[in-house]
Each structure stands twice: as structure tokens, then as C-alpha cells.
Amino acid sequence: xxxxxxxxxxxxxxxxxxxxxxxxxxxxxxxxxxxxxxxxxxxxxxxxxxxxxxxxxxxxxxxxxxxxxxxxxxxxxxxxxxxxxxxxxxxxxxxxxxxxxxxxxxxxxxxxxxxxx
Amino acid sequence: xxxxxxxxxxxxxxxxxxxxxxxxxxxxxxxxxxxxxxxxxxxxxxxxxxxxxxxxxxxxxxxxxxxxxxxxxxxxxxxxxxxxxxxxxxxxxxxxxxxxxxxxxxxxxxxxxxxxxxxxxxxxxxxxxxxxxxxxxxxxxxxxxxxxxxxxxx
Numbered sequence: 001x002x003x004x005x006x007x008x009x010x011x012x013x014x015x016x017x018x019x020x021x022x023x024x025x026x027x028x029x030x031x032x033x034x035x036x037x038x039x040x041x042x043x044x045x046x047x048x049x050x051x052x053x054x055x056x057x058x059x060x061x062x063x064x065x066x067x068x069x070x071x072x073x074x075x076x077x078x079x080x081x082x083x084x085x086x087x088x089x090x091x092x093x094x095x096x097x098x099x100x101x102x103x104x105x106x107x108x109x110x111x112x113x114x115x116x117x
Numbered sequence: 118x119x120x121x122x123x124x125x126x127x128x129x130x131x132x133x134x135x136x137x138x139x140x141x142x143x144x145x146x147x148x149x150x151x152x153x154x155x156x157x158x159x160x161x162x163x164x165x166x167x168x169x170x171x172x173x174x175x176x177x178x179x180x181x182x183x184x185x186x187x188x189x190x191x192x193x194x195x196x197x198x199x200x201x202x203x204x205x206x207x208x209x210x211x212x213x214x215x216x217x218x219x220x221x222x223x224x225x226x227x228x229x230x231x232x233x234x235x236x237x238x239x240x241x242x243x244x245x246x247x248x249x250x251x252x253x254x255x256x257x258x259x260x261x262x263x264x265x266x267x268x269x270x271x
Contacts (some may be wrong), residue, residue, distance in 0.1 A: 003136075003139065020137060024135070024138050024139070024142075024167060024171070024249055025135045025138060025171045025174070025175070026135035026136055026138055027140065055142075055160070055164070057138075057164060057168060057171065057232070057235075058168055058171070058231040058232040058234075058235055059165050059171065059232075061231055062231055065231075085156075085159075086160050089160065089161070089163075090164065090235070091230070093161070093235070093238045093239065094231075094234065094235065094238065
């Protein structure tokens with residue numbers, strides 16, 4: 001099994017990033033490159049669909065933190081959805097759940113952008 | 118092995134290469150589960166070990182992949198100890214971060230040290246020993262004490 005596969009889909013306004021595998025110090029650079037490309041293209045409304053994410057370590061969390069700060073400065077945001085219990089537990093341990101918008105599924109995460117527009 | 122009577126000790130030596138992190142995570146999680154930790158506690162223990170190893174690779178060996186790290190697991194009846202030894206530069210956790218929560222990281226606009234915070238939050242004890250040329254990070258997780266079964270009402 002590959003360490004991490006990432007697919008990206010975009011509609012008119014929102015880009016959906018789907019990391020499949022695990023996100024740690026070994027794979028974080030790949031994840032960072034994908035998000036950087038979106039930001040470079042000024043696609044700053046981003047949903048990270050975590051349904052295929054086995055686990056996340058600080059290297060991956062650091063990438064998300066950094067890009068959330070970046071896109072929020074331009075009135076964008078990164079929203080997360082569909083976490084398994086392992087990933088959710090880490091987000092809770094660190095208090096991510098209070099600072100970031102996390103949804104049960106992709107549809108709700110995408111819809112949240114139009115609700116807050 | 119959930120009812121362990123004998124202490125066990127395992128030693129693993131790995132190169133300082135991030136591609137081994139996943140394997141160490143799987144091993145740590147498997148050992149924790151074998152001691153009777155639940156899935157959540159086992160995953161958190163495995164994550165703490167992964168973060169400690171990542172810190173050694175980044176801050177003690179500065180990304181150089183030609184070095185070694187020794188991981189010692191000590192499995193006792195109610196206590197899981199993981200020692201990580203290396204002979205790289207000293208990793209002083211206080212220099213990496215003084216943040217106590219995620220909001221501190223945002224205020225300080227820094228990402229480094231997030232792993233230290235994860236280790237503290239996921240383990241019961243985290244300590245460091247600097248004894249050149251070897252440095253050690255020691256982490257301990259205790260099995261929760263089972264609550265006595267409530268007496269049935271008549």
C-alpha cells in the first residue's frame with residue numbers, strides 16, 4: 001500500500017483534497033505541495049476529506065495549521081470532514097476541534113462555505 | 118497477553134529515516150494492545166513514540182539518515198515504558214516549545230514543538246536524560262485501574 005495518495009477535485013469555488021493513507025513526517029511534504037499548489041492558484045476555499053486518512057501526526061497537523069493561517073488571511077478557509085476515530089481523537093487531544101471547522105461529511109463541509117459567505 | 122505476569126523487554130534499532138516511522142507505530146500499537154490498553158490509548162501511545170522519533174530525526178540528527186536510534190520497550194503488568202536513545206545533538210524540549218495548547222501555537226505563529234505537546238498529552242510521563250554521548254527520551258503509560266464491579270442490588 002502506498003504511504004499516502006492525494007486526490008484533488010474542484011467545483012466552481014471549493015476544492016476538495018482527499019488524502020488516503022497516513023500523514024506523518026514521511027508524507028507531509030507531499031501533502032504540503034498539494035495544498036501549496038491550490039493556494040498558488042488562489043483556490044482558498046478548501047475541504048480536506050479525511051475519510052481515507054488512517055492517522056495523522058504533528059507533521060501533517062503542522063501543515064494544516066500553517067495553511068489555515070495563510071488562507072484565512074485572504075478570507076479563505078480550510079475545513080475538515082469525515083474523520084475516523086483515530087484522527088478525531090488526535091484533533092481533540094490538541095484542541096483542534098475548537099479552533100477549526102470539522103464536519104461529519106463532505107457535503108456539509110462544502111455547504112458551510114455558502115452558509116458563511 | 119492482556120494478563121501479563123512476566124515483565125518483557127524488547128529492543129529495536131532503526132536508521133534515522135522517516136520511512137520507518139509507520140512500522141514503529143504499528144509495532145508500538147500492537148505491543149500496547151497486547152498489554153490490555155484499549156484502541157484509543159494504544160493509538161495515542163504509538164503516536165507519542167512516532168513524535169519522539171521524529172524529534173530525534175529532525176532536531177538531533179538534523180534530517181541525516183545515516184544515524185541509528187534505539188527503541189527499548191519495557192512491558193510490565195500495569196506500566197508500559199518506551200525509551201528512545203540516540204547519540205545525536207541534545208533535544209531540549211523547552212527550547213522547542215513552551216506552548217501549553219494549540220492556541221499558543223497560533224499566537225506564536227510556529228509549528229515546531231507540536232510533537233512535544235502531543236507526547237505530553239498522550240503519555241502519563243515524559244522525561245529526558247542527557248548523558249553524552251547518549252541521550253534518552255523516556256515515556257510511560259499506565260494501564261488504567263479497573264473499577265471494582267458494583268454489587269447487585271437485591
